[in-house]
Amino acid sequence: MSHHKVIIVGTGPAGYTAALYASRANLTPLVFEGTQPGGQLTITTEVENFPGFKQGIMGPALMDEMREQVLRFGTLIKPETVLKADLQSKPFKLTTDKAEYTADAVIIATGASAKWMGIGKDEVLSRSGGGVSACATCDGFFFRGKEIAVVGGGDTAVEEALFLTKFATKVHLIHRRDKLRASKAMQERALKNEKIQPEWNKVVLDVLTATHETPMGEKVEKIRALKLKDTVDGSESELPVEGLFVAIGHQPNTSLFTGQLPMDETGYLKVEKGSSRTPIPGVFACGDVQDHVYRQAITAAGSGCMAAIDTERWLAEQGHAE
Numbered sequence: 011m012s013h014h015k016v017i018i019v020g021t022g023p024a025g026y027t028a029a030l031y032a033s034r035a036n037l038t039p040l041v042f043e044g045t046q047p048g049g050q051l052t053i054t055t056e057v058e059n060f061p062g063f064k065q066g067i068m069g070p071a072l073m074d075e076m077r078e079q080v081l082r083f084g085t086l087i088k089p090e091t092v093l094k095a096d097l098q099s100k101p102f103k104l105t106t107d108k109a110e111y112t113a114d115a116v117i118i119a120t121g122a123s124a125k126w127m128g129i130g131k132d133e134v135l136s137r138s139g140g141g142v143s144a145c146a147t148c149d150g151f152f153f154r155g156k157e158i159a160v161v162g163g164g165d166t167a168v169e170e171a172l173f174l175t176k177f178a179t180k181v182h183l184i185h186r187r188d189k190l191r192a193s194k195a196m197q198e199r200a201l202k203n204e205k206i207q208p209e210w211n212k213v214v215l216d217v218l219t220a221t222h223e224t225p226m227g228e229k230v231e232k233i234r235a236l237k238l239k240d241t242v243d244g245s246e247s248e249l250p251v252e253g254l255f256v257a258i259g260h261q262p263n264t265s266l267f268t269g270q271l272p273m274d275e276t277g278y279l280k281v282e283k284g285s286s287r288t289p290i291p292g293v294f295a296c297g298d299v300q301d302h303v304y305r306q307a308i309t310a311a312g313s314g315c316m317a318a319i320d321t322e323r324w325l326a327e328q329g330h331a332e
Contacts, residue, residue: 014040015330016321017104017113019092020263022049023307024297025119026076027314028321032117033083035322040113041080041087042106048073049121050298051307058151060307072307097270097290114330115292117317118279120263122298122305124256127161131217132256140219141233142254146170147306149255150177158253159184159236161214167257168192168200174255175205182249184209186241209249211241217254262299271295278302286317292328294320 016032016039018025025041032039051057051069058066067075081087090106101112124144126133135142143149146160147170154177160167163185169192171181183190183200188210190197200206216237221229236249262277271288272280279300281287286294296317297310 011110013112016115018117020044020119022121024310024314026080027311028117028318029080029085031315031318033085039085042090042092044091095266097293115321118295119297120299122260122262125259140231144256146173146255150174153177153253156252159251160255160257162257163190165192165196168196170257171206182207182209184212186213212238215239286320
């Protein structure tokens with residue numbers, strides 16, 4: 011069993027930024043990549059809203075850059091997944107699929123995963139740049155002048171639909187019931203917007219695609235329509251669209267810490283306001299695992315910086331840091 015001053019669970023912008031600051035503070039952090047090395051950005055195509063890349067950058071390329079940067083400063087990265095965490099013992103004990111480790115401090119950066127519709131093709135097309143996304147703020151710009159659809163009925167779905175009207179010619183808001191779950195104010199704004207077309211009592215059965223050839227000669231599958239089913243009479247129809255945004259929620263990856271750390275009603279970790287500190291001294295959380303509001307790469311990176319600085323200061327107070 012090897013011991014480390016700092017162990018970071020998860021990568022992505024939060025985990026890598028935490029590793030960057032921790033390694034530059036001579037804490038030599040150990041990072042576990044988990045089941046999705048690089049986080050959600052590895053299934054994103056072009057990222058245009060991360061500062062420093064005036065021409066934009068592909069999500070996987072951005073994560074590769076961050077990975078190489080932290081390695082340069084001495085971060086140790088292991089392709090292992092944490093299966094069990096004992097945060098009650100001191101030092102903290104983490105068990106991966108390959109070994110056991112202990113740490114004086116733990117930074118949790120396990121992120122959150124978008125909830126998909128369970129039909130398979132929506133998640134596949136989100137990874138291949140086929141016109142499906144779970145983040146309007148990230149990808150809305152790419153659908154300028156196109157007719158698109160949003161699936162969902164809560165505040166997130168309505169907020170994303172409203173945001174997408176800045177780019178799309180029409181936004182079909184697909185909901186399985188005949189009324190939205192969003193707040194009254196959000197509903198009123200959406201239903202008054204001439205670009206938003208509610209599709210009541212509908213569910214998506216399938217995402218229909220067509221083959222397109224890229225300027226490089228590659229063939230890719232892109233969305234051309236949605237196959238819908240009416241939840242009242244069972245009838246089926248096709249809705250021609252060039253983009254689909256799935257807004258049925260996100261699931262924070264916090265099951266590993268159930269019963270050990272306080273969470274809100276949807277599973278996001280609770281941290282002390284204005285910091286990354288959890289109620290367990292020496293355990294910190296950053297990125298989407300504790301952020302259900304912004305969920306952006308840049309805010310995740312910022313919170314990763316906070317977590318590393320909070321960790322460094324706590325270790326110094328405990329006499330663990332050099």
